[in-house]
Amino acid sequence: MIASSVNWNVVLNHYTDQILDFALNILVALIIVGVGFKLSKWLVSLFRKGMEKRKVDLGVVTFSCSFLKIALRCIVIFMAVERLGVKGTSIVALFGSAGVAVGLALQGSLSNIAGGVLLLILKPFQVGDYIVVDGTGCEGEVASMDIFYTKLKTVDNRVIVIPNGTLSNSNLINNTKQDSRLIDLKIGIAYDSDIQKVKETMLGVAKKEHMTQDENIQVFVSDLADSSVIMGLRAWVSTEVYVSTKWSLLEHIKDAFDREGIAYVKTAVGDKYVHENMAATGHCLGGEQSGHIIFSKHATTGDGILTSLKVMEVVLEKKQPLDKLASEVEIYPQVLKNVRVKDKKTAQDDEAVQAEVARVTRSLGSDGRILLRQSGTEPVVRVMVEAPDIQTCETYVDQVIQVMKDRGHCI
Numbered sequence: 174m175i176a177s178s179v180n181w182n183v184v185l186n187h188y189t190d191q192i193l194d195f196a197l198n199i200l201v202a203l204i205i206v207g208v209g210f211k212l213s214k215w216l217v218s219l220f221r222k223g224m225e226k227r228k229v230d231l232g233v234v235t236f237s238c239s240f241l242k243i244a245l246r247c248i249v250i251f252m253a254v255e256r257l258g259v260k261g262t263s264i265v266a267l268f269g270s271a272g273v274a275v276g277l278a279l280q281g282s283l284s285n286i287a288g289g290v291l292l293l294i295l296k297p298f299q300v301g302d303y304i305v306v307d308g309t310g311c312e313g314e315v316a317s318m319d320i321f322y323t324k325l326k327t328v329d330n331r332v333i334v335i336p337n338g339t340l341s342n343s344n345l346i347n348n349t350k351q352d353s354r355l356i357d358l359k360i361g362i363a364y365d366s367d368i369q370k371v372k373e374t375m376l377g378v379a380k381k382e383h384m385t386q387d388e389n390i391q392v393f394v395s396d397l398a399d400s401s402v403i404m405g406l407r408a409w410v411s412t413e414v415y416v417s418t419k420w421s422l423l424e425h426i427k428d429a430f431d432r433e434g435i436a437y438v439k440t441a442v443g444d445k446y447v448h449e450n451m452a453a454t455g456h457c458l459g460g461e462q463s464g465h466i467i468f469s470k471h472a473t474t475g476d477g478i479l480t481s482l483k484v485m486e487v488v489l490e491k492k493q494p495l496d497k498l499a500s501e502v503e504i505y506p507q508v509l510k511n512v513r514v515k516d517k518k519t520a521q522d523d524e525a526v527q528a529e530v531a532r533v534t535r536s537l538g539s540d541g542r543i544l545l546r547q548s549g550t551e552p553v554v555r556v557m558v559e560a561p562d563i564q565t566c567e568t569y570v571d572q573v574i575q576v577m578k579d580r581g582h583c584i
Contacts, residue, residue: 202253209249217242235300236289239320285321288341292318298347307344311335328486354415356408358422359456361401366435368394371404374433378425379408382418398453417490423458431539444474505541508566509557512574513584517547520554520582529576533558533569543569552584 217238224234298304298315304325305312311333313325323340325333348354362371372392379390395405406426410418429435444467447459451469460466465475472479488495514520526545533543541560548555556573558566577583 198257202256205253205256206249209252210246213242213245213249216245235318236293236320243320284338285336288337288339289318289320289323291341292323292337297345298350302350303348305346305348306335306340307346309335309339309343328489329482348415349412352412353409354412356406356410356415356419356422358406358419358426359395360404360406360423360426361398361450361456362404362430362435364402366402368402370433371430371435374429374435375404375406375426378429379406379422381425382408382410382422414490417487420487448473505559505561506563506566507557507559508563508570509555510570510574511548511553511555512577512582514552514554514577514582515584516582517552517554520577520580521545521547523577523580523582525580526573526576526582529573533573536569537565541565543573545573 220241221234221238224237292298300315300317303312303314311325313327313331313333316324316326316332318324318337320337322334322336325335327333360375375392376390379392390408391406393405394402396403406422444461444465447461447465448467448469450456451459451467457469458467459469460475466480466483467473467475468479468483484495487498491498512520520526530543530545537543537558537560541558543559544555544557546555546557547553554577556570558569560566560569574583
């Protein structure tokens with residue numbers, strides 16, 4: 174029988190020393206990580222302030238700070254791991270052997286970093302610029318740019334996050350890169366309009382707006398379309414007020430046309446007819462008094478949400494409340510009555526009814542309008558009058574309805 178004796182005190186002391194050493198190393202590693210992360214945060218903050226003092230582009234500042242933060246944290250983690258007993262050469266070898274796998278796994282992230290570097294070097298935009306990413310439907314003001322992503326803020330205050338790799342490989346339109354932009358309007362007028370009078374009217378309106386180069390305002394005949402003469406207007410305006418000035422021009426030109434008796438393009442009631450005319454004449458803006466506004470660049474029918482966003486865009490650019498911007502608009506009351514008839518077309522096209530409509534139109538002049546419209550779903554003709562006061566509206570609507578009754582059209 175072989176007997177052996179183990180000195181458990183020696184064994185216990187040996188392993189206790191190892192455990193204590195390892196625990197101490199873990200504690201020191203944690204301290205290194207905690208202090209190192211705080212120190213790296215302070216260094217990044219100091220670096221940011223230094224760059225901002227030198228008025229470095231905000232995009233470069235954000236990108237550089239993101240890169241420095243990641244680099245410093247990697248160094249801190251490297252020091253902490255080395256404190257745990259892992260040799261630095263082993264860590265480097267490990268990273269080297271895993272480099273291919275990591276590169277394949279993170280190729281998207283690496284392409285975003287490379288894309289960010291390219292964007293910083295080429296500088297197609299800066300923080301604060303308004304850009305459009307062609308083919309993606311993404312557009313907005315550049316809010317920030319970090320090592321992997323760029324953030325855009327839209328006009329309705331949403332945030333779009335786009336990978337830098339996508340941006341560097343896309344066609345970008347920078348709407349605010351230059352101090353001024355060219356307004357290029359196309360407006361249809363009737364063929365029997367006085368071209369010289371139209372040109373003088375449009376030029377007079379344009380000179381009252383915030384143009385940067387009044388002497389370079391151009392008004393010309395752009396095209397001869399099937400149903401209208403397309404007038405063009407080109408003028409340079411400060412980029413900051415481009416959208417608001419463009420909208421203001423359209424409104425004031427329309428008002429001036431009304432005052433001068435210049436006929437502009439009108440269509441039958443309905444989005445379908447408005448859009449057909451816009452497509453034929455190349456117009457970018459059309460709509461109806463009902464509020465159906467069509468922006469041909471974005472949609473083929475009236476869109477309330479889109480119209481609201483466009484209004485918000487003007488509010489932001491003008492930096493004025495909506496009630497002030499709309500203060501020049503005078504809203505007339507309307508009266509609309511539905512008349513049930515035996516045959517919609519016959520009732521509407523009746524000579525006596527049309528004669529009465531013509532009389533009301535002459536009486537209203539430029540202070541209102543009358544509209545007869547067939548319902549698309551029921552045997553009804555709608556009679557609508559818009560005038561300065563409700564009593565006038567009621568009177569003229571009832572006059573037309575009475576003629577329809579006298580002619581035996583009403584049910």
